[in-house]
Amino acid sequence: MEKHPLLIIKDLRIEGRSGDQWHPIVKGVDLTLNRGEVLGLIGESGAGKSTLGLAAMGFARDGCRISGGSIDFDGIDLRATAETERRALRGKRIAYVAQSAAASFNPAHKLIDQYCEAPVVHGVMPRDKAEVDAVDIYRRMRLPNPDDIGFRYPHQVSGGQLQRAMTAMAMSCRPDLIIFDEPTTALDVTTQIEVLAAIRAVVRQFGTAAIYITHDLAVVAQMADRIKVLLRGAEIEESDTRNMLATPREDYTRSLWAVRSFARAEQPQATGTPVLSVRNVTAGYGAVDVLTDVSFDIHARRTVAVVGESGSGKSTAARVITGLLPPRKGEVIMSGKALPPSFKARSRDDLRQCQMIYQMADTALNPKLRLRELIGRPAEMYLGLTGRALDTRVRDLLSLIELEPATYIDRLPSELSGGQKQRIGIARALAAEPKLIICDEVTSALDQIVQEGILKLLDRLQSELSLAYMFITHDLATVKSIADEVVVMQHGAVVERGSKSTLFAAPQEDYTRLLLSSVPEMDPEWLDNLLAARGEHA
Amino acid sequence: MTLLLSLGIALALFFALGLIARTLMHAIAPAHQKPMFRDMPLTASFGIAIIAAYVIVATLAPFIAPFGEGEVVGDQYLPWAAPHFLGTDKLGRDMLTRLIYGARNTVGIAFATTALAFLVGSILGIWAALIGGKLDQWMSRFVDALMAIPALIFSLLLLTIFGTSVLTLILVIAAVDATRVYRLARSVAQGIVVMDYIEAARLRGEGTWRLIRREILPNAMAPLVAEFGLRFCFVFLAISALSFLGLGIKPPTADWGSMVRENATLITFGDITPLLPAGAIALLTVAVNFVVDWQLHRASGLKE
Numbered sequence: 088m089e090k091h092p093l094l095i096i097k098d099l100r101i102e103g104r105s106g107d108q109w110h111p112i113v114k115g116v117d118l119t120l121n122r123g124e125v126l127g128l129i130g131e132s133g134a135g136k137s138t139l140g141l142a143a144m145g146f147a148r149d150g151c152r153i154s155g156g157s158i159d160f161d162g163i164d165l166r167a168t169a170e171t172e173r174r175a176l177r178g179k180r181i182a183y184v185a186q187s188a189a190a191s192f193n194p195a196h197k198l199i200d201q202y203c204e205a206p207v208v209h210g211v212m213p214r215d216k217a218e219v220d221a222v223d224i225y226r227r228m229r230l231p232n233p234d235d236i237g238f239r240y241p242h243q244v245s246g247g248q249l250q251r252a253m254t255a256m257a258m259s260c261r262p263d264l265i266i267f268d269e270p271t272t273a274l275d276v277t278t279q280i281e282v283l284a285a286i287r288a289v290v291r292q293f294g295t296a297a298i299y300i301t302h303d304l305a306v307v308a309q310m311a312d313r314i315k316v317l318l319r320g321a322e323i324e325e326s327d328t329r330n331m332l333a334t335p336r337e338d339y340t341r342s343l344w345a346v347r348s349f350a351r352a353e354q355p356q357a358t359g360t361p362v363l364s365v366r367n368v369t370a371g372y373g374a375v376d377v378l379t380d381v382s383f384d385i386h387a388r389r390t391v392a393v394v395g396e397s398g399s400g401k402s403t404a405a406r407v408i409t410g411l412l413p414p415r416k417g418e419v420i421m422s423g424k425a426l427p428p429s430f431k432a433r434s435r436d437d438l439r440q441c442q443m444i445y446q447m448a449d450t451a452l453n454p455k456l457r458l459r460e461l462i463g464r465p466a467e468m469y470l471g472l473t474g475r476a477l478d479t480r481v482r483d484l485l486s487l488i489e490l491e492p493a494t495y496i497d498r499l500p501s502e503l504s505g506g507q508k509q510r511i512g513i514a515r516a517l518a519a520e521p522k523l524i525i526c527d528e529v530t531s532a533l534d535q536i537v538q539e540g541i542l543k544l545l546d547r548l549q550s551e552l553s554l555a556y557m558f559i560t561h562d563l564a565t566v567k568s569i570a571d572e573v574v575v576m577q578h579g580a581v582v583e584r585g586s587k588s589t590l591f592a593a594p595q596e597d598y599t600r601l602l603l604s605s606v607p608e609m610d611p612e613w614l615d616n617l618l619a620a621r622g623e624h625a
Numbered sequence: 626m627t628l629l630l631s632l633g634i635a636l637a638l639f640f641a642l643g644l645i646a647r648t649l650m651h652a653i654a655p656a657h658q659k660p661m662f663r664d665m666p667l668t669a670s671f672g673i674a675i676i677a678a679y680v681i682v683a684t685l686a687p688f689i690a691p692f693g694e695g696e697v698v699g700d701q702y703l704p705w706a707a708p709h710f711l712g713t714d715k716l717g718r719d720m721l722t723r724l725i726y727g728a729r730n731t732v733g734i735a736f737a738t739t740a741l742a743f744l745v746g747s748i749l750g751i752w753a754a755l756i757g758g759k760l761d762q763w764m765s766r767f768v769d770a771l772m773a774i775p776a777l778i779f780s781l782l783l784l785t786i787f788g789t790s791v792l793t794l795i796l797v798i799a800a801v802d803a804t805r806v807y808r809l810a811r812s813v814a815q816g817i818v819v820m821d822y823i824e825a826a827r828l829r830g831e832g833t834w835r836l837i838r839r840e841i842l843p844n845a846m847a848p849l850v851a852e853f854g855l856r857f858c859f860v861f862l863a864i865s866a867l868s869f870l871g872l873g874i875k876p877p878t879a880d881w882g883s884m885v886r887e888n889a890t891l892i893t894f895g896d897i898t899p900l901l902p903a904g905a906i907a908l909l910t911v912a913v914n915f916v917v918d919w920q921l922h923r924a925s926g927l928k929e
Contacts, residue, residue, distance in 0.1 A: 409828055430828055438830045451821040455843035465829060519829075 093161055093263055093296050094120040094143060100155035101138050101147060101320075112138050112151065114320040122263065123294040127311030127328070129301060129343070131534040132505075135320040136300045140266045143298060144181045145173045161263065179209040182257035186269040188249040192241040199237030202256050211260045224255040227292065228285045246397075247278035251285050258289055265290070267299045271306060275396040275561040276605040283309060283607075284618055302534050304343060305564075305607030308332060309614040316340050328611050343535065350568045351546050353587055360423045361386050362522050362555040363408065363441070368417035370407050371579075376415070377403045378579045385523060385572075388549060390556040392570035392587075394563060394602065400579035401559045405525050408557070409443060422522065439469045442516035446528035448508035452500040458485070458511060459496050465518040484514045488544060506537035513544065517552070525557045530565055542569050563606040567591065575599045643667035646674035665919060672915030679909055683729040690722040695877035702891060705898075712898050714888050718877075720898060726879035727902060732909070734795060734874070735861040739853065741799035742860070746806025747849055751837045753807075754814035765811065768804045776801050777866065784872045794873060798863055802856055809852050813845045847920070854917030858910045865906055881906050 101113040113135045120126050128136045138151065145165030147153050158165040160181065165173060177183075182205075185191045192201060202224075203217040212220065218237070225233035228251040241249060250270055257265050270286065271279040287310060290297055299310045307314055308328060315325040316339070324337050335341050361384035371377040378400045385391045393401045406412040408419050410430030419426045421440055427433050442465075445451035452461055463481045466472045472480050482492035488510040500508055509529060516524050526545070530538040546569060548554060560566060566573060566587070573591075574584045575598065583596045594600045604617060647670035651662040662670075682689060691708065692698050696718060703713040711720035753761040771779075783797045817823065818841065826840050865882030867873035874880040881902035888899035 411824070411828070430830075433830075435830050438828060443825065443828065445821045445825070447821065451825060453822040453826075453840055453844070455846075456839070460839075468829060468831075515825075 091162070092119045093122045093124075094118065095159040096139075096143065096156065097159075098156040099139070099142060099153070099158065101135070101142060101151055102154045103138075103151045109152070109154075111154075112320050113142070115156065116317070116320070116322050118143075118315065120264070120296050120298065122296055124313065125290065125297045125299055125311045127299045127301065127307035127314040128317060129304060129307050129314060130317035130323075131302060131536055133319070134317040136302075136317055137268050139317070140268055140298055140300050141183075143264070143266055144177055144183065146177075175209070178205040178262075179211065179260045180263050182260070182262040182265045184250075184253050184257050184265060184267045184270050186272055188253040188270075189241065189246065191253060192249065194241050197238055197240055198244070198252050198256075202237060202252075202259055205256070206259050209260055217259065220259070221255070224258050224289070225252070227289050228252070228255045229281070229288075230255070245278070247274055247282050250274065250282050254282075254286050254289065258293065258295070261293060262295060264296045264298070267297060269301050272301065272303070276563060276607075277396055277601060279306070279607070280605045280614075280617070283614060286310070287614070303607065304535075305609050305613075308609050308611045309607060316343070332609055332611065353571050356586070359386070361420075362422060363557070364420040365404070365408065366418050366420060368404070368407055368414045368419070370403065370412055370414040370417075372412075376579065378407065378414075380417070381576075381579070381581055382417075383574045383581065383584055385555045385557055387522065387555050388553045389571045390549065390558055390569055391572045391574060392558040392560060392566040393574045393576060394560060394566055395576035395582075396561060396602075399576040401561075401576055402527055403579070404576070405443070405527055405557070405559055408525065409441060435469065439465075439519045440521050441523045441525065442519050442521040443525045443527065444509075444512045444516050444529050447532055448505065448512050449500075451512055452508060452515075454500050457497050457499055461500070461511060462514045462518050465515060469519050480518070484518055487517065487548070488514045506533055506540060509533060509537075509541055510544065513541075513548070517548065521554070523555045523557065525559070527559045528561070529558075531560065531562060538565070545569065563603065575602065639671055640667065642674045643671035646670040646677075661923075668915040669919035672912040672919075675908060675912035676916065679728055679732055679912075682725055683732050686725050686729045690719075690725045692719040692722040694722065694726045694879055696722070702896075711901060714884070715890070720901070723879040723884060724881075724901060724905060727881045727884060728905070730874055730878055731861065731864060731881045731906075734791060735857060735864055738795045738798045738860045738864070739802070739857045741795065742802035742856065743806050743849070743853055745799065746803035747810040747842070747845070748837060749803075750807040750810025751814040751841050751845065752833065754811045754818055755833065755836060755841065757818075761811075765808075768807050771801075771804045772808070777863065780863065780867065781870070781872060784867070789872050789875065791874065794864070794867070798860055798867075801863075802860060806849075806852065806856065810845065810849065813848050814841050817841050817844050851917050851921045854913050854920070858913055861906060861910065 096116065096118040098115045098117060099113055100111065100115055102109040103112045116135075116139060118126070118139070128139065130136050138148070141148060142153060142158060143160075145158055145160075145168075153166060160176070163172075163176070192198070199218060199221050202221040203214055206212045206217040206220070207214050221237050222233050225236055230236050230248055230251055236244065236248070236252070244252065254265075254270070267286070271282050274282060283306065289295075299307060301307050311328050313325065314328050314331045316323040316337070318339055323339050324331075324335070326336075331340070363385040365381060365383050368381045369376055369379050381400070381404060383391065383393075393404060395401050403412065407414050410426065410428065410433055413428035418428075421437065426437055430438065459478075459481055462484050463472075463477050466480050467477055470480075481496060485492040485495055490507065490510060495503075500511065503511065512529070530541055533541065542565065545556065549556060558566070558570060570587045572584065572586050575582045575590075575596070577598050583590065583594065583599045590599065591603065594603055604620075607613065644667065647662060647665060647667065650670065650673070651659060654662050697716055698719050699709065699713050699717050701713060701715050701717045703709050703717075705712050709719050709721070711724065714720055714723065749764065753764050780797050780801050783800070784793065787793045787797065823836065823840055826836055831840070864873055865880075865885075868880050868882030869886045871883075871886075873882055876883065884902040885899055891899050
């Protein structure tokens with residue numbers, strides 16, 4: 088590049104405080120960004136991506152400090168300038184789009200009021216011009232009813248629309264640089280596409296430079312011109328998106344790629360009595376039916392993935408099976424025997440057969456109990472183990488989930504990492520020696536390398552213990568790697584079901600096709616091709 | 626001048642006691658709790674030292690006290706001089722002895738009352754939150770109705786109906802205070818029962834008692850402990866107030882509240898002796914609150 092780069096970060100060091108000590112979070116990272124260029128930052132959680140992104144605005148979170156290096160934004164040294172000058176830049180020349188748009192909007196003000204705030208405060212344009220401008224940007228972001236949507240409150244629009252409104256707000260002063268911090272991570276695949284397409288369109292139209300932070304490689308492949316891989320606060324490698332995807336240099340980068348390639352062999356079609364059979368279930372809360380006439384079977388040693396966008400009734404189906412929500416019509420049959428609708432009426436053995444693993448391990452494990460009791464309790468209750476036998480069983484279970492028993496048995500959940508907590512959730516389910524385990528979005532709160540570990544563990548346990556899994560997820564990549572059978576749900580009804588190979592190869596329903604085509608692929612042309620195929624303009 | 630001097634001495638005593646208590650506790654604490662005591666503020670260690678002193682005095686009263694509890698040892702209203710270091714009261718009983726026995730009665734009854742109020746209030750509160758529905762509504766509205774009656778007047782009424790004995794005193798004040806504990810426990814537990822781990826425990830088929838005891842109570846401990854400290858002080862004051870009004874602990878049992886009332890006439894002569902029991906109450910209240918503040922601070926995660 089002949090021109091002066093927009094952002095030059097040299098040997099940046101950031102430290103975080105824990106207790107009385109400072110420990111490094113970002114360890115000497117260099118970063119150069121030209122005007123109009125999009126840089127993707129990827130890495131696992133804790134790699135320092137967000138910290139680095141915020142540092143590009145000259146900002147450090149509470150409990151963090153920038154301890155070394157330089158940040159040069161268009162000739163301005165962000166570390167040397169006064170805080171007032173940095174604040175004048177933020178929102179005007181550098182904007183930030185956070186992961187959760189719902190948490191970033193003030194729920195008490197209309198969208199357009201929040202849009203107009205930055206331009207008016209920074210003196211870019213007066214209020215009336217800003218309102219006209221807002222409608223123009225909303226239209227470019229392909230928000231429905233761009234003329235009126237600004238007059239709604241944040242809770243009156245959907246998550247995907249809110250994320251686009253957030254991006255529109257970031258564009259309000261036509262900044263030179265926008266930092267996107269995982270803007271689509273909380274969205275399901277079909278919504279993600281819309282947001283990605285809209286973000287890319289406006290960034291290209293206005294020639295805005297962007298730093299795009301994500302842990303999803305396929306997403307970054309669509310958005311970025313260059314990719315930088317971070318690991319524990321240090322740069323692993325950086326290169327062109329195409330080069331990076333085709334020929335990653337470092338082992339770590341290759342391992343990130345490899346996650347997507349885990350796939351187990353599909354189990355043979357099962358016969359005989361299914362472990363679980365859901366028959367024509369209609370259920371709902373109050374007067375509203377959330378599920379209508381849902382039926383599917385799960386056989387031993389097989390994994391049935393239930394997929395669909397948020398609100399499609401996946402988790403409600405799990406609540407009906409576990410007995411938390413008695414169905415209005417239909418029944419749940421376990422191993423040939425119809426279960427009482429409410430869990431309160433079920434026998435202890437019925438309860439034992441079907442265990443559940445939750446999405447958020449943080450809230451699924453009692454924070455005040457030690458692992459010994461957390462895991463041991465189901466074994467004590469259902470199998471009547473006590474004393475030494477119970478201790479041995481807990482230690483066996485810990486070894487089964489690949490945690491060293493002697494180190495972990497007396498720990499509290501707060502002394503574990505996110506992936507380890509999810510493993511404890513698995514061990515607690517296994518302790519009951521169930522036939523069926525319901526996995527409700529078990530991997531969606533984890534980053535990819537940890538996800539892979541959990542999926543492999545579940546797979547191994549299934550073959551060792553001949554378990555049946557019901558796998559609720561909106562992540563089709565997970566479905567591809569672990570499922571035997573897929574049940575596609577939309578608006579509380581089963582749209583299509585079949586074995587994974589046939590369903591992925593030849594989907595029969597429009598909705599299934601839409602869902603499948605929405606899963607991002609590594610190919611950088613994927614989004615363009617998809618949008619072209621769907622008849623939209625990039 | 627004397628005022629400044631005594632203030633200075635009090636402050637010096639406070640720091641000395643706080644420092645000694647902290648060093649002592651740090652020395653005897655098991656290894657994994659050492660950091661807690663190292664970082665504890667001086668106010669908290671001072672509070673713990675004072676509470677410990679009260680407990681020791683209360684349990685060892687018969688051995689420490691120079692005379693018998695209701696024993697008449699001399700003329701009434703004797704001045705401060707050996708062998709009656711704090712003088713005598715209006716019946717000629719030794720003031721120091723009465724103060725020491727008073728610690729046993731007042732603190733003991735206050736503790737028993739608070740413990741009972743917490744046992745009943747927190748279990749019922751958590752139970753109501755766990756069960757929900759109609760039962761919860763009935764119980765909570767009943768408690769609301771009880772709470773609408775001013776506490777002191779309500780306890781006076783109940784004591785008049787059931788008569789005054791130590792047992793009824795404990796039961797009545799515990800009943801009144803249990804309503805406050807119930808409300809707190811219920812609102813804390815309502816936040817806990819919606820967590821996934823409670824759902825998991827219910828699906829496991831756990832009984833109500835186990836859910837309350839092992840799954841909910843440990844997670845509700847921090848606010849309940851804080852409330853315990855405050856409630857203890859309120860109960861303390863309530864007993865003293867009732868004794869002062871003549872409906873509390875019966876004479877000749879020594880009790881700080883009634884001791885203030887019995888000797889109140891001395892105040893008109895500029896003698897501070899009747900204020901000593903009041904001072905004992907004040908000191909314990911302050912000490913308990915120091916410890917509670919520290920615990921609250923720790924539980925809320927504000928380490929700075």
